[in-house]
Amino acid sequence: MRLSRYFLPVLKETPSEASIVSHRLMLRAGMIKQEQAGIYSWLPLGFKVLQRLQQIVHEEQQRAGHIPLLMPTLQPAELWKESGRYDAYGAEMLRIKDRHDRDMLYGPTNEEMITDIFRQNIASYRDLPLTLYHIQWKFRDEIRPRFGVMRGREFLMKDGYNFDIDMDAALHAYNRHLVTYLRTYERMGLQAIPMRADGGPIGGDYTHEFLVLADTGESEVFYDSEITDLKFGDREIDFDSVDECRAVLEEFTSRYARTDETHDEALFNEIPEERRRTARGIEVGQIFYFGTKYSEAMGATVQNAAGENVPVHMGSHGIGVSRLLGAIIEASHDDKGIIWPEGVTPFHAGIVNLRQGDAEADAACEGLYKALRAKGLDPLYDDRDERAGAKFATMDLIGLPWRITVGPRGLKNGVVELTSRKTGESTEMAPEAAVEEIAKIYAGVL
RNA sequence: CGGGCUAUGGCGCAGUCUGGUAGCGCGUCCGUCUGGGGGACGGAAGGUCGUAGGUUCAAGUCCUGCUAGCCCGACCA
Numbered sequence: 001m002r003l004s005r006y007f008l009p010v011l012k013e014t015p016s017e018a019s020i021v022s023h024r025l026m027l028r029a030g031m032i033k034q035e036q037a038g039i040y041s042w043l044p045l046g047f048k049v050l051q052r053l054q055q056i057v058h059e060e061q062q063r064a065g066h067i068p069l070l071m072p073t074l075q076p077a078e079l080w081k082e083s084g085r086y087d088a089y090g091a092e093m094l095r096i097k098d099r100h101d102r103d104m105l106y107g108p109t110n111e112e113m114i115t116d117i118f119r120q121n122i123a124s125y126r127d128l129p130l131t132l133y134h135i136q137w138k139f140r141d142e143i144r145p146r147f148g149v150m151r152g153r154e155f156l157m158k159d160g161y162n163f164d165i166d167m168d169a170a171l172h173a174y175n176r177h178l179v180t181y182l183r184t185y186e187r188m189g190l191q192a193i194p195m196r197a198d199g200g201p202i203g204g205d206y207t208h209e210f211l212v213l214a215d216t217g218e219s220e221v222f223y224d225s226e227i228t229d230l231k232f233g234d235r236e237i238d239f240d241s242v243d244e245c246r247a248v249l250e251e252f253t254s255r256y257a258r259t260d261e262t263h264d265e266a267l268f269n270e271i272p273e274e275r276r277r278t279a280r281g282i283e284v285g286q287i288f289y290f291g292t293k294y295s296e297a298m299g300a301t302v303q304n305a306a307g308e309n310v311p312v313h314m315g316s317h318g319i320g321v322s323r324l325l326g327a328i329i330e331a332s333h334d335d336k337g338i339i340w341p342e343g344v345t346p347f348h349a350g351i352v353n354l355r356q357g358d359a360e361a362d363a364a365c366e367g368l369y370k371a372l373r374a375k376g377l378d379p380l381y382d383d384r385d386e387r388a389g390a391k392f393a394t395m396d397l398i399g400l401p402w403r404i405t406v407g408p409r410g411l412k413n414g415v416v417e418l419t420s421r422k423t424g425e426s427t428e429m430a431p432e433a434a435v436e437e438i439a440k441i442y443a444g445v446l
Numbered sequence: 447c448g449g450g451c452u453a454u455g456g457c458g459c460a461g462u463c464u465g466g467u468a469g470c471g472c473g474u475c476c477g478u479c480u481g482g483g484g485g486a487c488g489g490a491a492g493g494u495c496g497u498a499g500g501u502u503c504a505a506g507u508c509c510u511g512c513u514a515g516c517c518c519g520a521c522c523a
Contacts, residue, residue: 140523
């Protein structure tokens, strides 16, 4: 993309509506525009990252054999009356009437609807196991939305639902989801720690929340420092293997890690003192096993091998996709702006032309732009007639991980400059070498 | 939902106390000079002062209602 033709309304000053750093930077970088409290338009740069996050979530879910579908945002009240949650959910649920005076709601989650889809179409244990998921907008009418997209009322969420014949099979689905989530967050450049959680309104005895450590997190967390050394990495795993998935769960949940909701001071104190940590965290996902809670209430049964009708065992699993943008920025920024991890960056590299209009500089930039695109990369070329300082400031603000700086001074010696946003380190090299270098960096990421 | 605060050009703010017909910085547009970290000079566009009503010769300013947004708390992915 050429910046002169893009839509990137960056701001020098911070709008007064924003208090925390991710919200400020998203507004300044022209990623979002607030429309109402907790409701945002996603401008091109923000939308691009949002799509990238969705892509990662899709890839990791499908890698584990989970099947995508799409359910509507508006749901009929009947389903929720059936489960009993129409009354239980309270004012957080946005209720609407259509022209025929029918009760509807903007879905805050989809357990009822997916259970309805399941029960109308699946009757035999032979069709299990089954895990369906979607990425869809949700609405929860928070009393007090805040922190930008981290706590909006409208938010994009991946929610998945597993259907299994019994508890053991459903717990395998639970473990499998834990593995997919570990992979997903790592690809996004995040360390998200699974912590024992509280069931809340969705219910369930087995549940973990995934938390990203950040000072602005809404939850207080307590953990054994050893847990932060764990990495899933690029290990191969057979998602059908009960033992392999369980081993991962055990590895990542055996050390103490809890939020204030489930914190146990006595257990915590058994950890050697030098490893005890108290911090704040942002919740970016949660997995639940809740058994037959919805299948019993809504008659979602299958015939087992003995010919008996039994309610299916279910779990649900969520990732707060839109919230993740805020979480990633909270975890990765400096005083100049955002620092995108390579896995989620909106553009792979920025090209800064220091002397727009100079024939040599223009030609070199065009060459770099085309060469990067030919490698399947997506560069942002700042071809505006701006001074160097303004271009650098914009690049730093929007946080592309790599910048190629092109100017007459370097071109005289046949070199451009490749700079890491994260470390600030610059290396001079021939333009072709810079292209190769960037291609190499992203070879392991794309 | 309790407590606090705000609303004036695209963004950040002053002007309100003490009423007299709206100003500054940034950004935007045009031109010239510039050119390796938000440059300089000259010119220009852009505002029903959140909204409804009231007081007054006169309201951005005083009074009342309403709406929207922000912060702290309780609540929440």
